[in-house]
Each structure stands twice: as structure tokens, then as C-alpha cells.
Amino acid sequence: MTRRWLPALLAWLVLVAAALAVIAQTRFTADLSAFLPRSPTAEQQVLVDQLSDGMVSRLLLVGIEGGDAASRAAVSRELARRLRDDPAFGSVANGEPVHRDRDRALLFDNRYLLSPAVSPQRFTVDGLQAAIGESIDLLASPLGMLTKSLLPRDPTGETLQLLERLDGGSRPAMAEGVWASRDGRRALLLAQTRAAGSDLDGQQQAIAAVRAAFADAARTRGTDELRLLLSGPGVFAVASRDTIRSEVERLALVSTALIVALLLFIYRSATALALGLLPMVSGALAGVVAVSLGFGVVHGITLGFGTTLIGEAVDYAIYLFVQSRPSGDTDDAAGADAFWPTIRLGVLTSICGFAALLLSGFPGLAQLGLYSVAGLLVAVATTRYLLPHLLPAGFAIRDVSPLGRRLQAAIGRARRLRWALAALALGAAVLLYAERDRVWNHELAALSPVPAADQALDLALRADLGAPDVRYLVVVRAADAESALRSAEAVGARLRALAGEGAIGGYESPALYLPSQASQLARRASLPEPVELARRLAAATDGLPLPAERLAPFVADVAATRGRAPLTRADLDGSSFALAADALLFEQRGGWTALLPLRAPTAGPHAHALDAARVGAALADSGALFIDMKGESDRLYSGYLHEALLLALAGVAGVVALLALALRSASRVLRVLAPLAASVVVVVAGLVLAGVALTILHLVGLLLIVAVGSNYALFFDREVGAPGPSPRTLASMLFANLTTVAGFGVLAFSSVPVLQAIGATVGPGAILALLFAAILARP
Amino acid sequence: MRRPAFVRLLCTVAATLAALAVFAAPLAAAENWTVERLMQSLGTRTSGQASFVERKYLAILDQPVLSSGELRYRAPDRLEKNTVKPRPESLVLEGDTLTVVRGDRRHVVQLSDQREVAAFVGSIRATLAGDRAALERTYALSLGGSENDWTLSLLPRDPKMAEIVLRITITGSRTQLRTIEILQADGDRSVMEIVAR
Numbered sequence: 001m002t003r004r005w006l007p008a009l010l011a012w013l014v015l016v017a018a019a020l021a022v023i024a025q026t027r028f029t030a031d032l033s034a035f036l037p038r039s040p041t042a043e044q045q046v047l048v049d050q051l052s053d054g055m056v057s058r059l060l061l062v063g064i065e066g067g068d069a070a071s072r073a074a075v076s077r078e079l080a081r082r083l084r085d086d087p088a089f090g091s092v093a094n095g096e097p098v099h100r101d102r103d104r105a106l107l108f109d110n111r112y113l114l115s116p117a118v119s120p121q122r123f124t125v126d127g128l129q130a131a132i133g134e135s136i137d138l139l140a141s142p143l144g145m146l147t148k149s150l151l152p153r154d155p156t157g158e159t160l161q162l163l164e165r166l167d168g169g170s171r172p173a174m175a176e177g178v179w180a181s182r183d184g185r186r187a188l189l190l191a192q193t194r195a196a197g198s199d200l201d202g203q204q205q206a207i208a209a210v211r212a213a214f215a216d217a218a219r220t221r222g223t224d225e226l227r228l229l230l231s232g233p234g235v236f237a238v239a240s241r242d243t244i245r246s247e248v249e250r251l252a253l254v255s256t257a258l259i260v261a262l263l264l265f266i267y268r269s270a271t272a273l274a275l276g277l278l279p280m281v282s283g284a285l286a287g288v289v290a291v292s293l294g295f296g297v298v299h300g301i302t303l304g305f306g307t308t309l310i311g312e313a314v315d316y317a318i319y320l321f322v323q324s325r326p327s328g329d330t331d332d333a334a335g336a337d338a339f340w341p342t343i344r345l346g347v348l349t350s351i352c353g354f355a356a357l358l359l360s361g362f363p364g365l366a367q368l369g370l371y372s373v374a375g376l377l378v379a380v381a382t383t384r385y386l387l388p389h390l391l392p393a394g395f396a397i398r399d400v401s402p403l404g405r406r407l408q409a410a411i412g413r414a415r416r417l418r419w420a421l422a423a424l425a426l427g428a429a430v431l432l433y434a435e436r437d438r439v440w441n442h443e444l445a446a447l448s449p450v451p452a453a454d455q456a457l458d459l460a461l462r463a464d465l466g467a468p469d470v471r472y473l474v475v476v477r478a479a480d481a482e483s484a485l486r487s488a489e490a491v492g493a494r495l496r497a498l499a500g501e502g503a504i505g506g507y508e509s510p511a512l513y514l515p516s517q518a519s520q521l522a523r524r525a526s527l528p529e530p531v532e533l534a535r536r537l538a539a540a541t542d543g544l545p546l547p548a549e550r551l552a553p554f555v556a557d558v559a560a561t562r563g564r565a566p567l568t569r570a571d572l573d574g575s576s577f578a579l580a581a582d583a584l585l586f587e588q589r590g591g592w593t594a595l596l597p598l599r600a601p602t603a604g605p606h607a608h609a610l611d612a613a614r615v616g617a618a619l620a621d622s623g624a625l626f627i628d629m630k631g632e633s634d635r636l637y638s639g640y641l642h643e644a645l646l647l648a649l650a651g652v653a654g655v656v657a658l659l660a661l662a663l664r665s666a667s668r669v670l671r672v673l674a675p676l677a678a679s680v681v682v683v684v685a686g687l688v689l690a691g692v693a694l695t696i697l698h699l700v701g702l703l704l705i706v707a708v709g710s711n712y713a714l715f716f717d718r719e720v721g722a723p724g725p726s727p728r729t730l731a732s733m734l735f736a737n738l739t740t741v742a743g744f745g746v747l748a749f750s751s752v753p754v755l756q757a758i759g760a761t762v763g764p765g766a767i768l769a770l771l772f773a774a775i776l777a778r779p
Numbered sequence: 780m781r782r783p784a785f786v787r788l789l790c791t792v793a794a795t796l797a798a799l800a801v802f803a804a805p806l807a808a809a810e811n812w813t814v815e816r817l818m819q820s821l822g823t824r825t826s827g828q829a830s831f832v833e834r835k836y837l838a839i840l841d842q843p844v845l846s847s848g849e850l851r852y853r854a855p856d857r858l859e860k861n862t863v864k865p866r867p868e869s870l871v872l873e874g875d876t877l878t879v880v881r882g883d884r885r886h887v888v889q890l891s892d893q894r895e896v897a898a899f900v901g902s903i904r905a906t907l908a909g910d911r912a913a914l915e916r917t918y919a920l921s922l923g924g925s926e927n928d929w930t931l932s933l934l935p936r937d938p939k940m941a942e943i944v945l946r947i948t949i950t951g952s953r954t955q956l957r958t959i960e961i962l963q964a965d966g967d968r969s970v971m972e973i974v975a976r
Binding site for chain 2: 134136137138139140141142143145146148149151152164173174177500545546547550
């Protein structure tokens with residue numbers, strides 16, 4: 001130990017203190033944010049808003065199973081009653097007609113302000129005659145029995161107009177007075193949380209509230225045969241967060257334990273172990289700090305990935321320790337001298353690879369890139385500038401030369417395998433070419449950490465509930481609510497035409513529940529004065545079996561409406577329209593947004609898949625955005641994948657340029673790259689054979705194979721005629737490889753697909769890279 | 780000696796009972812024209828088609844509303860009522876869902892939500908299907924007449940239903956329905972005549 005260590009140690013201590021201070025302030029998340037674009041387009045912004053805050057993101061789908069239909073229905077009612085009292089829920093629907101009377105009264109009382117059929121023409125003699133004639137004909141139908149009692153007050157049939165417009169989508173089946181699955185074995189309930197979908201703590205509380213209310217409801221009913229099923233975006237998000245949290249903890253624990261055990265086995269010294277872990281801890285701290293400062297928030301996925309850095313950072317200390325010999329022993333001086341330049345080049349190639357990720361528009365990838373670059377830099381700096389000074393005088397780990405010599409002999413024999421390796425790589429390349437169409441997975445869902453069984457339950461509940469699975473959305477933005485509603489009405493007119501042509505099945509609009517003041521005033525203005533209306537009515541009913549004098553209540557209602565103020569949002573309170581209006585019309589980012597979800601037709605040439613091209617064309621100059629949410633999210637992910645491919649290629653190009661600069665020999669660059677290319681091809685072929693479609697994270701894994709593997713290949717690289725790596729270097733490479741494989745291999749067993757993908761790629765890739773580098777080494 | 784005499788007695792009684800049973804059977808069939816038997820025989824039909832003419836006498840109108848068209852039934856639960864006059868309308872009841880298409884408009888109604896509609900359509904379907912259980916959930920049944928000319932009366936059990944319908948009277952011959960008369964609580968009345976094809 002020398003005095004020189006003091007500045008280095010002080011610098012390190014300051015760094016650690018600063019790092020801990022930053023980490024104490026750091027926000028950790030495990031939500032969707034890692035997957036959402038940093039600078040979204042207008043369409044992507046809608047997607048992001050819907051995923052984080054939209055009405056669909058707030059839905060909890062509830063199923064009740066077991067017992068008999070009567071007890072399921074009773075518990076459904078009791079559960080709904082409790083949840084309706086809970087301010088955490090905006091609406092709770094289970095098929096009970098809780099809002100029906102209020103809804104009907106609201107529609108009926110305001111029919112002349114709400115009905116789109118109300119126009120000056122409708123109140124002419126001809127218009128009245130046609131409308132009344134139709135209402136009389138309707139009495140022949142069972143539907144007429146619904147409206148018969150309304151006829152004296154509503155002879156033009158506005159109420160039916162309004163009712164028919166509102167019951168658009170399919171509705172769940174009923175059993176014992178509440179919603180049930182089609183097979184009748186589950187009672188169903190739909191709850192909308194007040195907490196946004198992105199507010200995971202709020203979602204978690206809402207989910208806990210449903211569970212508690214169900215337990216109480218079941219206890220009240222005195223049954224323990226019923227089971228609660230829960231699904232929905234919030235349930236998935238909360239479960240994913242829990243999975244990622246527990247996974248990150250588990251992965252960190254397991255890989256640390258593995259590596260500590262491995263290092264203890266190699267070093268047989270507690271001091272060496274403690275010193276060896278120093279660069280790793282420094283690197284991990286630096287990574288978190290860099291991401292925290294760079295992004296303001298650290299994602300759980302980044303932390304999970306960070307555990308792999310444990311396996312990488314520890315390598316440098318291994319190289320250092322294995323090369324360190326007690327003073328006076330200098331038989332391996334040449335190897336020690338060659339050691340740092342090789343490490344430096346290796347670190348630079350790794351950083352080159354990771355730095356490419358920094359440019360990604362996919363925040364998840366950019367975080368991984370920053371974490372790795374910062375972590376590696378600090379780990380290697382700690383190893384280079386601090387660790388040598390901390391080594392006690394005469395520090396040496398046990399002699400690993402005998403193992404190294406055995407490895408040397410093995411490598412001599414391994415050279416014979418180089419043709420087999422060439423054949424393997426070629427075979428893998430041919431396989432990949434033949435299967436090139438199914439190598440990549442282009443769907444965002446591939447990254448979802450939700451288990452398949454849970455996704456299946458969600459699908460089943462959704463199908464039975466007819467829950468909105470909003471795929472196509474028209475979005476209108478305006479400065480204020482009234483302008484947004486007017487635009488929604490203008491778009492609605494075009495959509496009605498499209499529905500008439502069968503291009504779409506129908507649409508929702510906030511203006512159906514709350515027409516713009518302008519429309520309401522126009523309708524009100526088209527209502528004639530009572531005396532005039534009575535006169536026209538007398539003429540219109542001439543020859544009809546319905547004399548005008550029976551329609552006096554109609555004249556009175558019209559007169560009352562003429563003195564009525566237009567409906568406002570506050571008038572909808574207590575009805576189911578309030579929620580619908582709020583979900584479809586809201587203030588956002590300094591303006592108002594109206595959403596018009598579209599339904600696919602149930603029959604005809606565009607059954608179950610609306611004619612998107614025609615809708616796009618019809619809305620082209622309307623100023624409204626037409627968005628295919630599924631297409632948009634897949635396009636988003638495809639964009640990420642495409643971009644990541646480009647970045648990965650740029651990273652590889654950077655590595656090649658770096659090698660060319662350092663080695664100044666095309667054949668040596670090729671010799672370094674050949675084993676890396678072979679490992680990448682063989683790993684991808686292996687994954688494809690195993691039926692895995694590659695995601696963006698596999699691509700990151702491939703980049704890591706190049707970054708990590710280049711270290712091994714560089715150790716084997718040398719000029720013609722120079723001696724090969726020393727036995728000790730070989731031994732240290734084997735150890736370094738083992739720790740890397742341990743770090744990444746643990747990820748391969750993760751249940752989070754993102755982490756699993758990296759582990760399953762890099763784990764085998766690292767082993768192959770070392771093996772192939774040894775096989776292809778110059779004799 | 781006692782035992783053979785006892786056996787003989789038993790044999791005599793048994794033979795007498797058997798003879799009585801043989802003679803009594805047709806007699807019982809004629810007298811026991813029950814709801815059960817009507818429902819059983821109606822339930823054997825798997826499909827049917829008939830034309831109808833319906834008159835609705837409504838207090839609010841000076842003249843009855845006349846409509847006509849075609850009825851189709853397919854076991855167990857699909858009833859179609861295709862009205863031609865006064866305006867074309869197609870009505871399909873399947874399960875709990877009633878779909879009505881009038882012109883370019885389509886209405887979907889859940890029968891369990893709409894008692895008025897259920898009274899008019901559900902009772903016809905349940906009768907056609909011979910679904911006694913479904914009928915008896917809502918109505919008290921009474922049957923008169925003979926197999927060739929029967930009259931089935933449905934009286935609502937549920938007070939809420941009784942606020943809408945006073946009585947439904949269905950007449951028919953064997954498995955063929957002839958008329959359905961629905962008397963509403965407000966005094967309005969509808970009579971449907973059915974002619975098999």
C-alpha cells in the first residue's frame with residue numbers, strides 16, 4: 001500500500017456519499033412509462049393518455065364464481081351496493097337498473113332539446129303528420145307497447161329516438177336480475193375507478209377495496225363457496241409492478257449469492273471477496289445515479305437488468321487479482337503488461353455497444369444504455385485506480401496457473417473443432433434465412449409481463465361483459481367544452497353517414513349525452529308557439545285515428561320546453577349519462593378533448609372489422625384524429641424495434657471501428673469478430689428453434705453478447721508469432737465468464753419477459769463467445 | 780288349505796283390477812285434458828310457421844291498429860314475427876334478447892328488462908315451446924275445452940306484471956294455436972288470429 005491511494009479513496013468516498021444522497025431522492029417506478037415514447041406524435045399521445053388515464057384504463061372487470069346462481073346474484077348486489085357507496089369508484093354496473101328511472105326521466109323531460117330529429121321541418125304540418133303516423137304504426141309492434149303511454153305527450157316519438165341511440169353495444173346476459181356470463185356460471189360486475197390507470201397506488205387500493213367488499217358481501221350472505229375473479233388494466237399493472245419488484249429483489253439476491261459463492265471458491269479469501277465486490281457496488285450505484293439524474297425516474301426493469309452488471313463488473317477485479325503476484329515473482333510480467341490495454345479496449349467496445357442504446361426513443365432501452373455505460377465506467381475506474389492501492393502488501397489469491405495450463409492444453413485440442421464451428425454457424429445462418437419471416441415478434445403485447453392464464457381470464461370476462469375494448473377512436477380537440485361538443489357533433493354527422501353505409505357499426509359521442517348549447521338552442525328555436533302548434537296539429541291529425549285534442553299534453557310539454565334553459569353537465573348528475581359524458585369529454589393540457597369510440601358492424605362485409613380506410617377518408621379534412629389503438633401501439637413497438645435494429649447495427653459498426661483503430665489489422669479485427677458473429681447467429685438460431693419470436697430485448701441481449709464477448713476475443717487476439725494468453729489469463733477469463741453467465745443466467749429464469757429475454761440470450765451467448773473465441777484462436 | 784284360498788283371492792282381485800284398468804284408460808284420457816298434457820304435446824313440435832292478423836284496440840285511437848305478417852317458431856327458444864303491414868318490421872326473440880328491425884333502425888331489448896314486451900312476445904313463445912315452467916313462473920294457468928278445441932288462460936302472478944296485463948287467453952286445436960288475446964290493465968286489448976300454413 002502506498003500514499004497514492006489516499007486521493008483515489010477520498011474521491012471514491014465522496015462519490016459514494018453523493019450517490020447515496022441522489023438515490024435517497026430517486027423515484028422508482030414499475031409502470032408502463034418504460035414502454036411509452038419520450039416524444040410522442042399526436043396519435044401516440046392519445047394512445048399514451050388512454051393507457052394511463054383513459055376510461056378503459058380505469059375499468060375493473062369482476063366475476064363471481066361457485067355456489068348457485070341465486071347466491072352469486074345476491075353477493076353481486078351486495079358487492080355493488082358497497083362499491084357504489086365507496087368514493088373510490090365512479091360507477092359500478094352489475095345489471096341492476098339503478099339509474100334507469102333517472103335516465104328515462106332525464107331523456108323524456110329534455111326530449112325536444114336532445115333529439116337530433118327536432119328541426120323546424122319536423123314541426124310543420126307535414127312533418128308532424130309523418131311523425132305521428134309513424135308513431136301510430138309503431139303501436140302495432142311490441143315496441144309500441146313501450147311508448148304507448150307516452151303517446152299523448154310524445155306523439156312524434158322522440159323518446160324512442162333517444163333510447164334507440166343510446167343502447168348501441170351488446171349487453172351481458174342476465175341471471176337472477178344481474179349480469180352473468182353466457183354459460184351462466186359467473187355473475188359479472190364492472191367497476192370504474194376514480195383513480196387513473198397510471199395511478200398504481202390508487203388502483204391497488206381500489207382492488208383491495210373490491211376484495212374486502214366481496215369478502216364482506218359473501219360473509220353477509222353466509223356463503224364461503226364463492227370465488228372472486230378480478231381483471232382489467234389496473235389489475236394487470238399492479239400485478240406487474242409487484243412481479244417486477246419481487247423479481248428484482250430475488251434476482252439481485254440470487255445472482256449476488258451465486259457470484260459471492262463463485263468468488264469465494266476462486267479466491268479463498270474474505271479480503272479478496274470484499275475488494276472484488278467493490279467495483280461492482282460502485283458500478284451499480286453509479287448506474288442508478290446516472291439514470292436518476294438523466295431520466296428523473298428509475299424503472300424497475302432497469303434495476304433488474306442492473307443485476308447483470310454485477311456479473312460484468314466483477315470481471316475486472318478477477319482479471320486484476322489473478323494477475324497480481326507477490327512482489328519478486330515476475331515470471332509473468334509480459335502478461336501483466338498486456339493486461340490493462342486489453343481490458344481498456346474491451347471496456348471501450350462494451351461502452352460503444354451500450355452507448356448506441358442511449359439514443360433510443362424507447363425510454364426503457366435508453367435507461368438500460370445509460371445504466372450500463374455509467375456502471376461499467378465507474379466499475380473499471382474503481383478497479384484501475386482504487387483497487388490496486390487497497391490490495392494489502394503481498395496480496396495474492398491462490399495460484400490458478402495449474403488450471404490455466406490445463407485450459408491451455410484443452411484449447412490446443414479445441415482448435416480441431418474449428419470446421420465443426422464453421423459448419424454450425426453456417427447451418428444456423430441458413431436456418432435463420434429460411435425462417436426469416438418469423439424471427440421477430442412485432443407486437444407490443446410480447447413485452448407484457450401478464451401471464452397467459454390471466455390474459456385468458458381477461459378475454460373471457462371482457463367477451464361476456466361486452467366491455468369496451470376501444471380499438472378505433474376519433475379524437476376532437478378544442479379550446480373549450482362547447483367547441484369540443486360542436487366539433488363532436490360535426491364529426492358525428494359524418495359517422496352517422498358511415499354507419500348508414502355499413503362502414504362502421506356505430507359510435508359513441510359525448511354529444512349524444514350532452515349536445516352543444518348551440519344545437520340545443522337551435523332545437524328549442526324550432527319549437528312553435530302553443531297556439532301555432534295546436535293549429536298545425538289539428539291539420540296534421542286530420543284523417544288519423546288520433547284526434548288533436550288528445551294531444552294537449554304534447555302542446556303543453558313543447559310550450560314548457562320553450563321556456564327551459566339548455567341542459568348543462570350539472571343536469572346530468574345522478575344519471576348514467578354523467579359518467580359517459582365525463583369519460584368522453586374532459587379537460588386536458590389546457591384544452592378540451594372529446595372522444596368518439598367507434599364500433600365495428602356486427603354484420604355485412606365489414607362485420608367485426610370496420611372499414612378503417614373509409615373512415616379515415618371521410619374524416620380527412622374534419623380536423624379530427626382517427627386512431628387505431630391496436631395498430632398505433634403495434635406501430636409504436638415496430639418503430640422501437642426498427643430503431644433498435646439500426647442502433648444495434650450502429651453499435652456494432654462502432655465496435656468494428658474501435659477495433660480497427662486499436663488493432664490496425666483487418667485480419668485481427670476479423671479474428672476478433674468471427675467468434676462474436678458465430679455466437680450471435682447460433683444463439684438466435686437456438687431461440688428460433690425453441691419457438692421464441694425475438695423481441696426488442698433479445699436484440700439488446702445480442703448487443704450484449706458482442707459487448708461482453710469482445711473482451712474474450714481480445715484476450716485471444718495477438719500479432720502473428722506472439723505467444724497466446726498466459727495460463728493465468730485463461731483461468732481469469734474462465735472465472736469472468738462464469739460470473740457473467742451466473743449474472744445473466746439468473747435473468748433467464750425471471751418471469752418478467754423483458755428480463756427473461758435478455759437472460760436467455762446473453763447467458764448462452766457469453767459461454768459460446770468464450771468457447772468460439774478459444775476455438776478460433778490463432779495457433 | 781288356507782293358503783291356496785288366500786292366493787286365489789289375491790289372483791281374483793288382481794285380475795279384476797287389471798280388467799278395470801283396461802276399461803278405465805280411455806275414459807281417463809278424455810277427462811284429464813290437463814295443462815300438463817297440452818304442454819307435452821306442444822313441446823313435441825320443433826318448428827312451425829303461420830300467418831297472423833293482429834288487431835289492437837287502444838283507447839287513445841279511434842280505430843283499431845291492424846297488422847299482419849308471418850310467425851315462425853323453432854324449438855327451443857327462437858320466435859320470429861315478421862310484420863308486413865302496416866310497416867315492415869322483423870322481430871326476433873332468441874334467449875332473453877329481442878331484436879327488432881324497422882326500416883334502417885335496429886332496436887335490441889332485453890326481455891327481462893321490459894315487462895310490457897315480455898307480456899306480448901314471451902308468453903307466445905313459452906306457449907309454443909310447451910314450456911310450462913316458464914309460463915308458471917309468471918302466470919297462473921287454467922285450461923278449458925278439449926284437445927281439439929282448447930282455451931288456455933294466463934293470469935299474472937306477479938303484482939307488477941298484473942299492472943300491465945290482466946289476462947292472456949290462448950285458444951287452439953291440438954298443437955295448433957288459433958287466437959291469442961291479450962287484455963291489458965289499462966283496458967286496451969289485442970287479438971291475434973293465427974292461420975297455419
